[in-house]
Amino acid sequence: xxxxxxxxxxxxxxxxxxxxxxxxxxxxxxxxxxxxxxxxxxxxxxxxxxxxxxxxxxxxxxxxxxxxxxxxxxxxxxxxxxxxxxxxxxxxxxxxxxxxxxxxxxxxxxxxxxxxxxxxxxxxxxxxxxxxxxxxxxxxxxxxxxxxxxxxxxxxxxxxxxxxxxxxxxxxxxxxxxxxxxxxxxxxxxxxxxxxxxxxxxxxxxxxxxxxxxxxxxxxxxxxxxxxxxxxxxxxxxxxxxxxxxxxxxxxxxxxxxxxxxxxxxxxxxxxxxxxxxxxxxxxxxxxxxxxxxxx
Amino acid sequence: xxxxxxxxxxxxxxxxxxxxxxxxxxxxxxxxxxxxxxxxxxxxxxxxxxxxxxxxxxxxxxxxxxxxxxxxxxxxxxxxxxxxxxxxxxxxxxxxxxxxxxxxxxxxxxxxxxxxxxxxxxxxxxxxxxxxxxxxxxxxxxxxxxxxxxxxxxxxxxxxxxxxxxxxxxxxxxxxxxxxxxxxxxxxxxxxxxxxxxxxxxxxxxxxxxxxxxxxxxxxxxxxxxxxxxxxxxxxxxxxxxxxxxxxxxxxxxxxxxxxxxxxxxxxxxxxxxxxxxxxxxxxxxxxxxxxxxxxxxxxxxxx
Numbered sequence: 001x002x003x004x005x006x007x008x009x010x011x012x013x014x015x016x017x018x019x020x021x022x023x024x025x026x027x028x029x030x031x032x033x034x035x036x037x038x039x040x041x042x043x044x045x046x047x048x049x050x051x052x053x054x055x056x057x058x059x060x061x062x063x064x065x066x067x068x069x070x071x072x073x074x075x076x077x078x079x080x081x082x083x084x085x086x087x088x089x090x091x092x093x094x095x096x097x098x099x100x101x102x103x104x105x106x107x108x109x110x111x112x113x114x115x116x117x118x119x120x121x122x123x124x125x126x127x128x129x130x131x132x133x134x135x136x137x138x139x140x141x142x143x144x145x146x147x148x149x150x151x152x153x154x155x156x157x158x159x160x161x162x163x164x165x166x167x168x169x170x171x172x173x174x175x176x177x178x179x180x181x182x183x184x185x186x187x188x189x190x191x192x193x194x195x196x197x198x199x200x201x202x203x204x205x206x207x208x209x210x211x212x213x214x215x216x217x218x219x220x221x222x223x224x225x226x227x228x229x230x231x232x233x234x235x236x237x238x239x240x241x242x243x244x245x246x247x248x249x250x251x252x253x254x255x256x257x258x259x260x261x262x263x264x265x266x267x268x269x270x271x272x273x274x275x276x277x278x279x280x281x282x283x284x285x286x287x288x289x290x291x292x293x294x295x296x
Numbered sequence: 297x298x299x300x301x302x303x304x305x306x307x308x309x310x311x312x313x314x315x316x317x318x319x320x321x322x323x324x325x326x327x328x329x330x331x332x333x334x335x336x337x338x339x340x341x342x343x344x345x346x347x348x349x350x351x352x353x354x355x356x357x358x359x360x361x362x363x364x365x366x367x368x369x370x371x372x373x374x375x376x377x378x379x380x381x382x383x384x385x386x387x388x389x390x391x392x393x394x395x396x397x398x399x400x401x402x403x404x405x406x407x408x409x410x411x412x413x414x415x416x417x418x419x420x421x422x423x424x425x426x427x428x429x430x431x432x433x434x435x436x437x438x439x440x441x442x443x444x445x446x447x448x449x450x451x452x453x454x455x456x457x458x459x460x461x462x463x464x465x466x467x468x469x470x471x472x473x474x475x476x477x478x479x480x481x482x483x484x485x486x487x488x489x490x491x492x493x494x495x496x497x498x499x500x501x502x503x504x505x506x507x508x509x510x511x512x513x514x515x516x517x518x519x520x521x522x523x524x525x526x527x528x529x530x531x532x533x534x535x536x537x538x539x540x541x542x543x544x545x546x547x548x549x550x551x552x553x554x555x556x557x558x559x560x561x562x563x564x565x566x567x568x569x570x571x572x573x574x575x576x577x578x579x580x581x582x583x584x585x586x587x588x589x590x591x592x593x594x595x596x597x598x599x600x
Contacts, residue, residue: 007479010481011479011480011481014480014481014484015392015396015480015481017388018388018389018391018392018395018396019392019396020388021384021385021386021387021388021389021391021392022388022389022392022393022397022406023406024385024389024451025389025406025409025410025413025451025452025455026405026406026409028413028424028448028451029409029412029413031424031428032416032420032421032423032424035423035424035426035427035428036420036423036424036427038427039427089323090323090326090327093316093319093320093323094320094323094324094327096316096320097316097317097319097320097321097323097324098320098324101316101317101320102320110324112588113327113328113331114324114327115584115588116331116581116584117327117330117331119502119505119506119509119580119581119584120331120334120509120577120580120581121508121509121510121511121551121554121573121576121577121580122509122510122511122512123509123511123551123554123555123558123573123576124334124338124509124554124573124576124577125334126555126558127338127554127558127566127569127570127573128333128334128337130558131337131341131558131566132333132334132337158326158327158330161327162327188309189309189310189312189313190313190316190317191309191312191313191316192309192313194316212415215415216415218417219416219417219418219419219420220417221417221418221419221511221512222511222512222551222555225512225555226555226558226559246417246419246512249419249422249423249512249516250419250512250515250516253422253426253515253516253517253518254515259431267423267516268423268427271419271420271423274417274419274420275416275417275420278415278416278417279412279415279416281415282411282412282415282416283412285415286408286411286412
């Protein structure tokens with residue numbers, strides 16, 4: 001049986017190739033961790049971890065170098081907070097509307113159009129935040145600076161609405177119809193059913209959507225790099241320019257920082273911080289999401 | 297409770313029900329109107345720059361003479377590399393996980409890992425490419441590096457789309473194929489891949505449209521923002537007619553050009569940014585439109 005041996009070899013070879021493709025994702029993760037850890041270790045050989053984590057001044061590109069990450073973390077959290085206070089209520093409302101109220105036809109149109117919101121290149125959103133929204137906001141807050149945290153925060157919030165609404169809606173869709181019908185049979189309205197029955201039942205999915213929204217907002221780069229200014233201010237004032245973890249990496253990359261210098265290594269230390277922050281949120285989100293399936 | 301009380305309660309409940317419905321419609325419309333405002337703002341500001349010379353000129357210090365030829369070519373070449381790397385890898389990984397992988401710890405790790413990779417910020421992929429491709433493999437700040445960075449970035453999207461498309465194929469199709477004596481590879485090649493083509497294609501186009509708009513990883517690898525020349529032509533008149541020198545040439549891409557123009561203080565450059573933004577937006581929206589259409593068509597056509 002010559003054919004069968006040939007076949008076996010071929011089948012094995014094909015499976016091997018597919019396995020390698022599957023393993024590629026692991027190589028990427030290993031690569032990310034290795035590169036970040038290697039360069040960040042080089043950084044921490046020269047700057048103490050405690051100074052890095054507790055310092056309130058970030059001036060690595062000045063003559064008097066200070067490496068306190070807190071202003072960047074504060075900037076990131078401020079913009080993330082603004083983005084979420086826009087995206088969470090709107091995203092959840094849209095999800096409830098689409099899942100509990102909207103007729104099939106409206107859903108068919110609204111969902112792809114909302115998806116387009118997530119498809120617009122972020123650099124275009126940056127343009128919009130800087131040159132459209134900021135001038136409008138300045139009419140309400142005359143003292144607001146041309147670069148600020150508020151405008152990119154709001155735009156980022158709108159940008160992540162589709163992420164939150166689609167994951168939440170999926171979670172609500174997974175709630176069995178019979179539970180809703182039970183509620184309707186008791187005379188509850190759609191709103192009462194949504195709030196008292198559907199949302200509690202889909203809670204872990206909705207929470208996962210929120211967490212993933214947070215993680216996305218933390219990692220978002222271009223809107224902030226364009227419209228928030230590049231000033232590492234340690235402030236909670238949304239009308240002031242701030243710098244985030246991501247926009248600092250952009251700032252350094254745009255300049256001519258030689259390979260191997262301390263300035264070069266800072267972006268990996270900052271990248272490591274960013275990676276760990278998003279990783280933490282992703283793990284929580286992943287865990288919450290895997291709970292959806294257990295519920296029924 | 298009297299009859300009147302009950303009626304009042306019902307009225308109040310209904311009132312809130314309809315109020316919420318209105319809020320829901322309005323919230324959805326906010327998304328729509330931002331999209332509309334964004335597009336009209338781009339058009340109002342950028343339309344005057346929208347001429348043929350804008351597309352056929354190189355970037356310039358003078359806003360009226362500047363164009364987007366080199367970023368347009370750069371984006372096209374980068375996308376070639378990205379597609380060439382990410383499609384076979386992503387589809388292969390998806391097929392492996394759905395058709396070949398046994399339920400063991402390795403499969404589990406790969407699955408968790410892919411979900412996690414999908415949530416890694418794009419700029420981290422830029423740092424990976426900077427450390428690994430630019431300096432370790434010494435590809436430099438080249439088209440190859442940029443294309444690889446974006447390929448890794450969209451890999452999880454393509455894997456997930458492939459898996460979802462394959463999962464939708466009912467088991468009996470596979471069983472019928474095995475019953476006729478087909479091997480696993482034959483089943484995959486002749487049945488699984490063709491039937492999941494629609495879903496895979498949707499995922500691939502969505503991934504590429506995301507890659508076209510990505511700016512952060514490309515900036516991070518240190519791509520230049522001012523490029524007034526084209527990469528080496530991939531085709532030549534002499535033998536061997538095709539060359540790959542362009543892979544190692546410096547480049548710029550559309551989103552970087554937009555970023556560069558937005559960051560300048562002069563309003564004339566902002567107009568250029570708007571005009572280039574329209575083209576960039578049009579590219580991503582058209583690709584998304586095609587993807588949504590393909591998904592819609594295949595969902596309608598296939599009835600198992």
